[in-house]
Amino acid sequence: MNPTTLTTNIYQNNYAVIGTGALGGFYGAKLQKAGFDVHFLLRSDYEQVANHGLIIQSKDGNFTIPSVNAYQDVAKMPRCDVVIVSLKTTHNHLLTEILPFVVKDNGVVLVLQNGLGIEAEVAAIAGDDRVIGGLCFLCSNKIAPGHIHHLDYGKITMAEYASHYHSVATTPRLQKITHEFTNAGINIEVAEDLLLARWKKLVWNIPYNGLSVILNATTAELMADINTRQLVQQLMEEVLLGAKGSGRVIPQEFVQLMLDYTDNMKPYRTSMKIDYDESRPLEVEAIFGNPLKMAKANGIDLPQIDCLYRQLKFLDARA
Amino acid sequence: MNPTTLTTNIYQNNYAVIGTGALGGFYGAKLQKAGFDVHFLLRSDYEQVANHGLIIQSKDGNFTIPSVNAYQDVAKMPRCDVVIVSLKTTHNHLLTEILPFVVKDNGVVLVLQNGLGIEAEVAAIAGDDRVIGGLCFLCSNKIAPGHIHHLDYGKITMAEYASHYHSVATTPRLQKITHEFTNAGINIEVAEDLLLARWKKLVWNIPYNGLSVILNATTAELMADINTRQLVQQLMEEVLLGAKGSGRVIPQEFVQLMLDYTDNMKPYRTSMKIDYDESRPLEVEAIFGNPLKMAKANGIDLPQIDCLYRQLKFLDARA
Numbered sequence: 001m002n003p004t005t006l007t008t009n010i011y012q013n014n015y016a017v018i019g020t021g022a023l024g025g026f027y028g029a030k031l032q033k034a035g036f037d038v039h040f041l042l043r044s045d046y047e048q049v050a051n052h053g054l055i056i057q058s059k060d061g062n063f064t065i066p067s068v069n070a071y072q073d074v075a076k077m078p079r080c081d082v083v084i085v086s087l088k089t090t091h092n093h094l095l096t097e098i099l100p101f102v103v104k105d106n107g108v109v110l111v112l113q114n115g116l117g118i119e120a121e122v123a124a125i126a127g128d129d130r131v132i133g134g135l136c137f138l139c140s141n142k143i144a145p146g147h148i149h150h151l152d153y154g155k156i157t158m159a160e161y162a163s164h165y166h167s168v169a170t171t172p173r174l175q176k177i178t179h180e181f182t183n184a185g186i187n188i189e190v191a192e193d194l195l196l197a198r199w200k201k202l203v204w205n206i207p208y209n210g211l212s213v214i215l216n217a218t219t220a221e222l223m224a225d226i227n228t229r230q231l232v233q234q235l236m237e238e239v240l241l242g243a244k245g246s247g248r249v250i251p252q253e254f255v256q257l258m259l260d261y262t263d264n265m266k267p268y269r270t271s272m273k274i275d276y277d278e279s280r281p282l283e284v285e286a287i288f289g290n291p292l293k294m295a296k297a298n299g300i301d302l303p304q305i306d307c308l309y310r311q312l313k314f315l316d317a318r319a
Numbered sequence: 320m321n322p323t324t325l326t327t328n329i330y331q332n333n334y335a336v337i338g339t340g341a342l343g344g345f346y347g348a349k350l351q352k353a354g355f356d357v358h359f360l361l362r363s364d365y366e367q368v369a370n371h372g373l374i375i376q377s378k379d380g381n382f383t384i385p386s387v388n389a390y391q392d393v394a395k396m397p398r399c400d401v402v403i404v405s406l407k408t409t410h411n412h413l414l415t416e417i418l419p420f421v422v423k424d425n426g427v428v429l430v431l432q433n434g435l436g437i438e439a440e441v442a443a444i445a446g447d448d449r450v451i452g453g454l455c456f457l458c459s460n461k462i463a464p465g466h467i468h469h470l471d472y473g474k475i476t477m478a479e480y481a482s483h484y485h486s487v488a489t490t491p492r493l494q495k496i497t498h499e500f501t502n503a504g505i506n507i508e509v510a511e512d513l514l515l516a517r518w519k520k521l522v523w524n525i526p527y528n529g530l531s532v533i534l535n536a537t538t539a540e541l542m543a544d545i546n547t548r549q550l551v552q553q554l555m556e557e558v559l560l561g562a563k564g565s566g567r568v569i570p571q572e573f574v575q576l577m578l579d580y581t582d583n584m585k586p587y588r589t590s591m592k593i594d595y596d597e598s599r600p601l602e603v604e605a606i607f608g609n610p611l612k613m614a615k616a617n618g619i620d621l622p623q624i625d626c627l628y629r630q631l632k633f634l635d636a637r638a
Contacts, residue, residue: 214533215633227632234625303622306553313546314534 012036013081013180016102018095020049020070022142023112024086026150027186029054029065034184039069039077041098045145046072057143058150060185079104082177085122086112088275089286092121099125108173112136112156114205114271115286116198116294119161131161132174133194135201141274152266155187157201159194165246167193199243200250204258205287207235209272210308213282213315220267223259231304233259238302242291245298272312282316284309331355332400332499335421337414339368339389341461342431343405345469346505348373348384353503358388358396360417364464365391376462377469379504398423401496404441405431407594408605411440418444427492431455431475433524433590434605435517435613438480450480451493452513454520460593471585474506476516484514484565518562519569523577524606526554528591529627532601532634539586542578550623552578557621561610564617591631601635603628 014037017028025040032038042049050070056063071077074097083103085095092113099122103109109126111119112134119133139152158178160168170190178188191197208219211228215221222228236255243250275282288309295302333356336347344359351357361368369389375382390396393416402422404414411432418441422428428445430438431453438452458471477497479487489509497507510516527538530547534540541547555574562569594601607628614621 211630215630217633221637222633225633225636227629227636231626231629234622303553304626307550307623307626310546310550311530311534314536314541314544317544317546318540 013176014078015039016077016080016083017041018083018085018098018102019087019091020045020054021086021088022140022148023136023138024084025054025142025146025148026056026058026138026140026154027084027086027112027136027156027181027184029056029063029068029148030184030186031180032065032068033063034180036180036184037069039071039080041071041074041077041102043072046070048145052146055147056150057148059152060150060154074098074101077102079107081107083107083109084112085109088281089113089115089118089283090281092118095122096125103130108132108177110134110158110177111161113286114201114283115290116195116202117290118286119194120165123161123163128161128163132158132177133161133198134158135197139268155189156181157189157191157197159191159197161194165193165195193248195246196243196248196250199239199246199248199291200254202242202287202291203236203239203250203254204262205270206239206291206305206308207232208262208268209270209287210235210305210312212270212273213276214308214311218267218269219262219265223263229259235304235308238305239291241300242295242298242302242305245295245300276315276319279319282312282319284312284316288312332495333397334358335396335399335402336360337402337404337417337421338406338410339364339373340405340407341459341467342455342457343403344373344461344465344467345375345377345457345459345473346403346405346431346455346475346500348375348382348387348467349503349505350499351384351387352382353499355499355503356388358390358399360390360393360396360421362391365389367464371465374466375469376467378471379469379473393417393420396421398426400426402426402428403431404428407600408432408434408437408602409600411437414441415444422449427451427496429453429477429496430480432605433520433602434609435514435521436609437605438513439484442480442482447480447482451477451496452480452517453477454516458587474508475500476508476510476520478510478513478516480513484512486512512567514565515562515567515569518558518565518567518610519573521561521606521610522555522558522569522573523581524589525558525610525624525627526551527581527587528589528606529554529624529631531589531592532595533627533630537586537588538581538584542582548578554623554627557624558610560619561614561617561621561624564614564619595634595638598638601631601638603631603635607631 017024017040020040020042053066110132123131135157137153137155140150143149162168240250336343336359339359339361372385429451438450442450454476456472456474459469462468481487
């Protein structure tokens with residue numbers, strides 16, 4: 001028995017999954033497979049999933065969940081201890097209509113979304129002390145309704161959210177959630193500084209998501225050309241500047257680490273490129289707009305990130 | 320008789336046109352139509368033009384030049400008083416093999432090309448006192464070998480080049496050339512500061528040429544979207560910074576003038592977009608690379624222009 005188990009209560013959390021796609025469907029299915037009580041909110045895929053469950057095709061082993069608690073109407077869902085928000089951020093305007101119905105009074109919202117500043121938006125609905133942020137390092141696609149293909153990775157970095165993104169020492173409720181996720185076979189890392197974790201993830205997400213859409217390119221193509229490789233590095237360094245403006249220091253070596261990491265990846269179509277290719281709205285505000293706004297509020301201009309932001313807004317509006 | 324005619328010699332200049340495309344073919348045909356002795360260097364269109372001459376379809380009136388002095392081999396051309404360089408800058412590596420054969424000892428090279436810094440490159444071949452720069456405001460396309468469609472505009476701003484782009488008062492030889500062009504129905508403006516004129520033209524060329532290729536967009540589309548409209552303006556302001564670093568002040572009002580001008584244009588496919596669509600090399604170094612280098616030499620970073628430069632280099636290399 002390790003010390004973290006001392007802090008877990010005797011009963012298990014129940015879980016709601018808001019947005020049962022490539023990400024929410026995957027983690028929700030893993031939790032249910034491990035024996036947790038999970039409730040899935042769906043829209044277009046409701047009929048399929050209600051009748052036939054979820055199929056997970058994974059590099060870690062395929063499995064099916066033949067019978068799931070599927071809902072079209074949030075009002076019919078039970079209130080849950082942990083409400084996983086796994087919508088695309090472009091649908092977050094729906095959360096004001098969803099979260100008040102589904103979070104238990106002492107429950108928590110676990111935001112498994114991309115970008116920066118989303119926890120503050122969710123806290124405005126659920127309360128400052130009701131939000132945990134989660135950063136997913138996951139490569140998975142929904143290849144059909146209820147059918148998810150998990151290609152690679154899967155780790156989640158979780159951290160408590162506090163007003164103004166102040167750092168928070170690990171809480172018992174976070175320990176309990178990470179313990180349950182770990183029991184479901186999900187690799188978890190706990191962080192104390194959610195904002196630092198978010199900025200760190202942007203070091204990768206901003207250059208590769210942006211340029212892959214704008215230039216119709218894979219990560220490997222961007223790395224093979226000396227000009228885009230240099231631009232990727234410059235964009236990463238602008239992210240470090242933005243982080244520094246928020247009082248978060250990302251060491252310069254992290255840039256080289258991300259470049260090396262990408263050099264060693266298989267050619268990869270980023271999540272924003274997949275959205276663009278499938279004519280879905282792009283998460284431009286979460287990944288680009290919010291970091292630019294936060295930097296600006298700290299008196300810092302990030303001109304090359306701004307350039308990508310405006311190019312992506314144009315492409316997003318036209319699509 | 321106006322004063323300028325006093326300075327013209329009694330004999331007419333003869334002209335060589337190096338690069339008989341949409342631009343060189345158009346101005347060369349206008350000069351020959353007005354009675355000047357013009358010699359055209361051609362490559363792929365040689366057979367057609369040698370046998371059938373030039374067809375000019377122009378908003379100012381169509382005309383044909385049935386018989387032209389056409390050359391495939393520069394060694395067979397006569398030396399000329401004025402050698403018009405109207406290649407794309409991407410072919411300027413050929414000039415070392417061409418100019419020494421075709422410029423008279425007291426002749427001059429008239430560079431009718433896009434971008435910055437080209438005159439200095441030509442001066443390295445022809446001599447510092449043998450170069451005039453010309454900025455063309457012309458909208459024309461070659462629609463078939465020897466067949467040019469002149470859609471709009473046509474003015475040329477001409478200025479003497481001096482070492483290090485120092486300003487030069489109008490010279491008799493420049494007056495003579497502008498007089499002859501004017502007699503051929505070409506609208507000419509004389510400038511004393513070639514570098515200022517080049518930077519001014521970049522205020523338009525950098526945002527619209529760059530973004531039209533990167534975003535696959537017309538000028539009208541770029542102006543209709545608030546994000547790209549703002550990016551266009553920011554890019555224009557970076558050009559002003561670059562100009563200032565070279566000691567050339569372009570007033571801030573010029574930005575608004577260019578925006579208004581573009582708002583009032585017909586939707587326009589830029590020259591770089593036409594090159595890209597037709598899989599021709601892009602003039603990235605002349606229009607983006609050289610201004611960036613000149614600004615850098617003056618200690619000035621232009622990050623958004625740098626972003627476009629690297630994106631265009633990637634697209635150019637891939638195409």
